[in-house]
Amino acid sequence: MTIGNHTPWSWRSCVGWVTLAALASLAGCHRAHYRKQADQEVYATTACATQDPRWQIEDFTIQPDPHARFYDPHNPDCPPMPPDDPQSHRYMHCVDGKRGWPCWHCYGDTSSVENPGWLAYLPRNAKGELVLDRRAAVQTALLHSVDYQTNLEDLYLAALDVTFERFRFDTQFFFTNLTSFEHQGRYRGGGQSQSLLNVDSDLQAKRLFATGGELIVGFANSLVWQFSGPNTYSANSLLSFSLVQPLLREAGRAVVLEHLTQSERALLANLRQMEQYRRGFYAQVVAGRNPGPGPSRGPLSLGALSPASPSATAGGFLGLLEDQVNIRNQQMNITGLQDSLKQLEALYEANRVRDRFQVDLARQALYSAQIGLMSSLSAYQERLDGFKITLGLPPDLNVRIEDPLLRRFDLIDPALTRDLEEADDLLTILFNPESVVPADWRDRLAATAKDAAYWLEGIRPDLEQLLEVAPARRKHLHEVTDRAGPESEVDPSLYDVKAFDERIARVARDYQAVARDLKKAQAALPAFPDPPPLPPKDAGPKDPARLAWDTWRNDLTRLAGDFAELLSNLSVVQARARLESIALVRVELQPEQGIKIARQNRPDWMNARAALVDQWRQIEIAANALRSELNVRLSGDLGTVGDNPFRFRDTNGRLSVGLEFDAPLTRVVERNAYRESLINYQRARRAYYQFEDRVAQNVRSVLRSTRLSQLNFEIRRAAVRVAIDQVEVARLNLQRPPRVGEKGSESGSNVGRDLVDALQRLLDAQNAFLRAWVDYEAQRLSLDFELGTMRVDENGMWIDPGRIDADFAQG
Numbered sequence: 001m002t003i004g005n006h007t008p009w010s011w012r013s014c015v016g017w018v019t020l021a022a023l024a025s026l027a028g029c030h031r032a033h034y035r036k037q038a039d040q041e042v043y044a045t046t047a048c049a050t051q052d053p054r055w056q057i058e059d060f061t062i063q064p065d066p067h068a069r070f071y072d073p074h075n076p077d078c079p080p081m082p083p084d085d086p087q088s089h090r091y092m093h094c095v096d097g098k099r100g101w102p103c104w105h106c107y108g109d110t111s112s113v114e115n116p117g118w119l120a121y122l123p124r125n126a127k128g129e130l131v132l133d134r135r136a137a138v139q140t141a142l143l144h145s146v147d148y149q150t151n152l153e154d155l156y157l158a159a160l161d162v163t164f165e166r167f168r169f170d171t172q173f174f175f176t177n178l179t180s181f182e183h184q185g186r187y188r189g190g191g192q193s194q195s196l197l198n199v200d201s202d203l204q205a206k207r208l209f210a211t212g213g214e215l216i217v218g219f220a221n222s223l224v225w226q227f228s229g230p231n232t233y234s235a236n237s238l239l240s241f242s243l244v245q246p247l248l249r250e251a252g253r254a255v256v257l258e259h260l261t262q263s264e265r266a267l268l269a270n271l272r273q274m275e276q277y278r279r280g281f282y283a284q285v286v287a288g289r290n291p292g293p294g295p296s297r298g299p300l301s302l303g304a305l306s307p308a309s310p311s312a313t314a315g316g317f318l319g320l321l322e323d324q325v326n327i328r329n330q331q332m333n334i335t336g337l338q339d340s341l342k343q344l345e346a347l348y349e350a351n352r353v354r355d356r357f358q359v360d361l362a363r364q365a366l367y368s369a370q371i372g373l374m375s376s377l378s379a380y381q382e383r384l385d386g387f388k389i390t391l392g393l394p395p396d397l398n399v400r401i402e403d404p405l406l407r408r409f410d411l412i413d414p415a416l417t418r419d420l421e422e423a424d425d426l427l428t429i430l431f432n433p434e435s436v437v438p439a440d441w442r443d444r445l446a447a448t449a450k451d452a453a454y455w456l457e458g459i460r461p462d463l464e465q466l467l468e469v470a471p472a473r474r475k476h477l478h479e480v481t482d483r484a485g486p487e488s489e490v491d492p493s494l495y496d497v498k499a500f501d502e503r504i505a506r507v508a509r510d511y512q513a514v515a516r517d518l519k520k521a522q523a524a525l526p527a528f529p530d531p532p533p534l535p536p537k538d539a540g541p542k543d544p545a546r547l548a549w550d551t552w553r554n555d556l557t558r559l560a561g562d563f564a565e566l567l568s569n570l571s572v573v574q575a576r577a578r579l580e581s582i583a584l585v586r587v588e589l590q591p592e593q594g595i596k597i598a599r600q601n602r603p604d605w606m607n608a609r610a611a612l613v614d615q616w617r618q619i620e621i622a623a624n625a626l627r628s629e630l631n632v633r634l635s636g637d638l639g640t641v642g643d644n645p646f647r648f649r650d651t652n653g654r655l656s657v658g659l660e661f662d663a664p665l666t667r668v669v670e671r672n673a674y675r676e677s678l679i680n681y682q683r684a685r686r687a688y689y690q691f692e693d694r695v696a697q698n699v700r701s702v703l704r705s706t707r708l709s710q711l712n713f714e715i716r717r718a719a720v721r722v723a724i725d726q727v728e729v730a731r732l733n734l735q736r737p738p739r740v741g742e743k744g745s746e747s748g749s750n751v752g753r754d755l756v757d758a759l760q761r762l763l764d765a766q767n768a769f770l771r772a773w774v775d776y777e778a779q780r781l782s783l784d785f786e787l788g789t790m791r792v793d794e795n796g797m798w799i800d801p802g803r804i805d806a807d808f809a810q811g
Contacts (some may be wrong), residue, residue: 005737031077042159042267049159049267055275055603062149067121069114069144069392080108083200108227117142124398133403134286137317137391138796141285144392151294156299158263158270165260170180174204195227211244212256221645236647240637249629249662250647254620256444262299268612270295272603273305275441279790280308282798285390287778288315289785292604302687303609305604309495310702313771314778320387320401321775322379325409326767330373332417332447333763336727339424340755342590346431352564358753365756373729408582409770411575411720413458419451420571423564433550437531448621453681455570456515462577467480469583470504476586480710494714500580503537503721507576516568521562528559565732578722579769584713584776587706587783588805594699594787608691622677629662688751702783709776716769723762730755 023318024070039061044061074080079105084092093100126132132140142148150373166307178200186193222240250256270419273295280291289307293300293580312382314322326386347353385395426444429435438444454571481495535545599605639652784790785799791799801808 018053018686024600033075038160038163041163042156044269044272045159045162046155049162049264049271057155057271057274060155062152064149064451065116065143067118067143068149069118070149071115071144072116073109073117075107078107080110081105083112087159109768113148123396127163127398130393130398131400131402132317133316135795135797138282138285139282140393141391142796145281145390146392148281151274154297155270155274156297158267158295160726161297162260162263162267165263169208169210169260174206175202177201178480193228197225197227199223208256210253210257211245212251213243216240216242223645233481233643234359235643237645237648238637239639239648240635242266242635243633245632245634247526247630247632248627249624252618252624255624258617258621261617265614266299269300269607272520272574273300274690276603278796279785279798280790281359282685282792282796283781283785283790284316286317286798287311287781288319289778289782297741299614300447300607301609302615302684302691305608305611305691307691307698307786310698311778311783312705314774316387316390317401317403318405318774318778320380320384321403321406322770323376324384324401325406325770327364327373327376328381328410328414329763329766330369330376330416333759334366334369334373335417335421336759337362337369337756339421339428340731340759342428342537343431346435349432350632361753362756365760375723399400406770406774408578410430410775411578411766413455413574413722416455416458416567416571416574419448420564420567423448423451423560423567426566427557429562430560431551431789433553437553437556441560442525442528445525445560445563448560449518450568451572452514452518452563452566453522455567455574459511459570459574459577462574462581463507466504466507466577466581469581473500473580473583476583476710477588477714479588482716484624491546494718503576503580507573507580510569510573510576514566514573517562517569518566521559521566524559524562530681531556551718568728568731572724575724576721579717579724580719584710584773585708585780585800586803586805587703587780588803589703589783589808590806591696592701593806594783595696596684597787597789598695598699602695602786603788605691605695605788612688614685615681618677619674619681622670622674626667626674627662628664629660631660633658633660648671699783699785700785702779706776706779706783709772709779713772713776716765716772719760719765720769723758723765726758727755727762730758 008042022621032397044058046057091100092104093102123136128138128688145351153551157198178198179196182194182195182196182198184196199222202218203220204216205214206217209215218238218240220240222236226232245251273293277291277294280289286292289311292308293304293306295305299501313633315317341359344353344359344362348356348359353359384399384401386401387442388395397472415458422444426438426441427446429438477495477497477500532548533545535543535549539546541547599719634657635654637653638648638650640647643651781790781798783804784798789801791801793799
C-alpha cells in the first residue's frame with residue numbers, strides 16, 4: 001500500500017510512533033511481578049520503620065514455611081480451585097440461563113484446603129505421637145497458628161499502606177494510546193470515501209509536593225494517515241504543564257502530609273503491637289493468658305488497645321502439665337487405697353479388724369477415686385484438644401505433653417512407689433493366717449532389702465538439693481516474715497526460719513535412722529531361720545507345732561513389715577526433702593514502681609500515647625476544611641507547526657496565570673466534621689486515662705496476687721507436711737503386726753477410715769500446693785508482660801528475668 005511521498009525522516013517517525021503505540025497498548029507485567037514488587041517494598045519498609053531493637057522483626061515475611069499446615073504448595077498467583085459446594089458451583093457455569101465463564105478450571109482443582117503434606121514434617125516418635133515440651137509447643141504454634149499468621153499479615157497490610165502513601169509524593173508517569181481506523185462513505189466524506197488511521201498518544205508526569213501543590217507535565221501527540229485521495233499524513237504534538245498551589249484550604253504540610261504521617265505512625269505502632277502480641281502469644285501458649293490485641297490495618301485506636309485482664313489461674317501448657325501431675329497423684333492415691341484395702345481385708349480375715357465397715361469404707365473410697373480419675377482423664381483430653389486448636393493442630397492428632405518442669409512435684413519417685421507396692425504385697429499375704437507363705441519369701445525379702453539400699457543412695461541428690469536451696473529459702477522466709485508483720489493472722493511458725501532449720505535437721509536424722517535400720521534388717525535376714533514343719537490341720541492353738549509355726553510366721557511378718565517400713569520411711573524422707581526444696585522466684589516490687597516501669601516499657605502504652613496525638617491532629621485537619629479556598633493556578637502549553645511532531649515553536653504556545661477563590665459560604669458538612677473532631681479528641685482523652693487506669697489495675701492485681709501466693713505457698717507446703725505425717729502414721733498402724741501373746745491384737749477401730757481420710761487429705765494438699773506454684777509462675781510471667789519488660793528470643797521463647805525487685809525496677 002502506498003502511503004504517500006514523504007521524506008525518509010517522516011516515514012521512520014511514523015513507523016516508530018506506530019510501533020511505540022502498539023507496544024504501549026499491549027505491554028503489561030505478569031501478576032507475579034506485582035506480588036513480588038509489593039513484597040520487596042513492604043519488607044524494605046518494615047526493616048527501616050524503626051531502629052529500636054525492642055521491636056525489630058528480623059527477616060519479616062508472611063510467606064508460610066513449607067512445613068506449615070496452612071502452606072499452599074500451588075502457584076500463589078494462579079491457585080487451583082478449592083473444593084466447592086456442588087449446588088453452588090453450578091451457578092459459575094450457568095446462571096439465569098446464561099453461560100458462565102468457561103475458564104474457572106483452567107488453573108486446575110484441588111481436593112485439599114490445608115497443605116497435603118504437612119503431617120509428614122511433624123517430628124513424631126515411633127508410636128506416632130507428637131511429643132511437646134514448652135519449646136516444642138511454642139515452635140509448633142509459631143509454625144501452625146492461624147491467629148499468629150493473621151497478625152503477621154495485618155502488619156504486612158499496614159506497611160502496604162505506607163508504600164502507597166509514599167508513592168503519592170513520587171513522580172508518577174502515565175501513558176495512554178488510542179489507535180483507531182475510521183472509514184467514511186462518500187456521502188459522509190463530502191463526495192468521496194475516506195479511510196483514516198489515527199494514533200493518539202498522551203504521556204504525563206504528575207508530582208504532588210508537601211505544600212499541597214500539584215504539577216502535571218504532559219506530552220500529547222496525534223498522527224493521522226489518510227489512505228484515500230491524496231494519501232496525506234499529518235502530525236501534531238503538544239507540550240503542556242499545569243501547576244495548582246493551594247494557599248488556604250487543603251494547603252500546608254499538616255494537611256497534605258497527614259495520610260503519609262498517619263500511615264508511618266501506624267506502621268511503627270503496629271510493629272510495636274506485633275512485638276507485644278509475640279510476647280502475649282508465648283504467654284497464651286504456655287500459661288493460657290489472653291495475648292491482647294495485635295496489629296491492625298490503619299491507625300490503632302485507643303479502644304482497640306484495651307489491655308486484656310490477667311487470668312487468676314494458669315492454663316495452656318502449664319495447665320496441662322498440672323493436670324498430668326494431679327492425675328499421677330490420683331493414681332498414687334488409688335494405689336495407696338488398693339494396698340490399704342488388701343491389708344484391711346487380710347486383717348479382717350485374721351480377725352484383727354472386727355468391723356466390716358472399715359473394709360467397705362476403703363472399698364467405697366477406692367471406687368470413688370477411680371471414678372474421679374476417669375473424669376480427670378476425660379477432662380484432660382478435652383483440654384488437650386482445645387490446646388491443639390490453639391497451636392493450629394487438628395484435635396485428632398496424637399499429641400503427648402511431656403516436660404520436666406513439674407517433675408519436682410512428684411514428691412515420691414514412681415519407681416520407689418512400685419518397689420513399696422511389691423513389699424506391701426508380701427506383707428499383705430503374711431497378714432492373712434490362712435494364706436500360704438510364698439516359697440520365695442527369702443528372695444523377695446532380699447529383693448526388698450536391695451531396693452531399700454538402692455533408694456538409700458537414690459534419694460541422696462534430693463538431700464543435696466535441699467541443702468543447696470536452703471540459704472535462698474531462709475532469705476525468703478525472713479522477707480515474708482517482715483512483710484506479714486506481727487499482726488498477721490497467719491500462723492508465724494509457718495515462716496519461722498528456726499522451724500525450717502529443724503525440718504532440715506529432721507530429714508537428715510530420719511535419713512540416718514533409715515540407714516541404721518537398714519543395716520540391722522540386712523543383718524537379720526541371713527540369720528532368719530527356715531520355717532518349722534507345718535502343724536497338722538487339727539492342731540490346737542497350744543500345740544507346740546502350732547505355737548512354733550505361729551511364732552515363726554509372726555517373726556517373718558514383722559521382718560517383712562520392717563523392710564516395708566524402711567521403704568515407706570525412705571519415701572517419706574524423699575517427699576519431705578523434695579517438698580522443702582521447692583522455692584519461688586522472688587517478686588518484691590511496689591505497685592508505684594511497677595506502673596512506672598510499665599509506662600516506660602509497654603509497647604501498647606506507647607501506642608496509646610501516639611493514638612491520642614493522632615486524634616488531636618485531626619482537629620487541625622478538620623479546621624483547615626473550614627477555610628476559604630484560594631489557589632494559584634499556572635498553566636501553559638507549546639505546540640508544533642507543520643507535520644513535524646518535534647518542531648515546537650513559541651508562536652504556537654500559551655501561558656496562563658490565575659487566582660481561584662471560593663468563599664466559605666456553605667461549610668455545614670465541614671463544620672459538623674470539625675465539631676465531631678473536637679468531641680472525638682475529648683473522648684480520646686478520657687479513653688487514654690482509662691487505658692492508664694486499666695494498666696495500673698492489671699499491674700496492681702498481678703502484684704497483689706503474687707504477694708498473696710507467696711504467703712499462701714508456705715501454708716500449702718505446711719498442709720502437705722501434715723498430710724504426709726498423717727499417711728505415715730495411718731500406714732504404720734496397718735503394717736505393724738502384733739507380737740504373739742500381746743494384748744490388743746486387734747487394730748484400731750478406725751484404722752481404715754483414718755488411712756482413707758489421710759490419703760485423701762494428702763491428695764488434696766498436693767494438688768493445692770502444685771496449683772499455688774503453677775499459678776504463681778503464671779502470675780510472674782504475667783507481671784513481666786504487664787511491665788512491658790518481657791523479652792522473647794529468636795525462637796519465641798521467654799527469657800526469664802529471674803528475681804523482680806527494686807533493682808529490677810531501676811534497670
